[in-house]
Amino acid sequence: xxxxxxxxxxxxxxxxxxxxxxxxxxxxxxxxxxxxxxxxxxxxxxxxxxxxxxxxxxxxxxxxxxxxxxxxxxxxxxxxxxxxxxxxxxxxxxxxxxxxxxxxxxxxxxxxxxxxxxxxxxxxxxxxxxxxxxxxxxxxxxxxxxxxxxxxxxxxxxxxxxxxxxxxxxxxxxxxxxx
Numbered sequence: 714x715x716x717x718x719x720x721x722x723x724x725x726x727x728x729x730x731x732x733x734x735x736x737x738x739x740x741x742x743x744x745x746x747x748x749x750x751x752x753x754x755x756x757x758x759x760x761x762x763x764x765x766x767x768x769x770x771x772x773x774x775x776x777x778x779x780x781x782x783x784x785x786x787x788x789x790x791x792x793x794x795x796x797x798x799x800x801x802x803x804x805x806x807x808x809x810x811x812x813x814x815x816x817x818x819x820x821x822x823x824x825x826x827x828x829x830x831x832x833x834x835x836x837x838x839x840x841x842x843x844x845x846x847x848x849x850x851x852x853x854x855x856x857x858x859x860x861x862x863x864x865x866x867x868x869x870x871x872x873x874x875x876x877x878x879x880x881x882x883x884x885x886x887x888x889x890x891x892x
Contacts, residue, residue, distance in 0.1 A: 752856035778797060784873070846866065
């Protein structure tokens with residue numbers, strides 16, 4: 714009888730340890746998310762399953778062109794995935810030809826799927842605060858992003874993490890390219 718009780722106790726402690734470890738990994742290290750919509754085409758597609766790295770931003774700040782996940786603050790349990798274009802303290806503006814300017818210089822990048830048709834609120838210069846980022850989807854004309862006042866600038870504290878690994882579909886399995 715003692716042997717059976719000891720075995721039940723050991724198994725229970727083992728399962729408790731596994732559950733605690735899984736909780737810590739999901740809460741502090743990484744979590745799975747699924748892409749909904751086409752705002753990040755061609756980089757990420759509808760239905761892509763990703764692992765979001767929640768750990769690295771504890772050691773360094775997000776960088777330009779990182780693909781990040783953050784909550785849409787106007788709707789509970791809704792998360793957006795976008796690319797960082799503007800960093801804290803910078804000024805971002807988009808002209809009528811669709812050129813993106815950061816601190817008055819044209820941003821050299823090739824992530825946009827097409828020329829920006831609507832600069833939105835970035836038609837006027839947007840100066841970012843010390844903890845704010847300006848984000849855009851790669852599918853520039855089919856993305857609700859920092860150009861829309863409903864999204865606006867993203868505060869550092871609201872960044873959940875960085876897209877790290879695509880785990881589905883299997884034929885696209887691999888690390889997400891940020892640069």
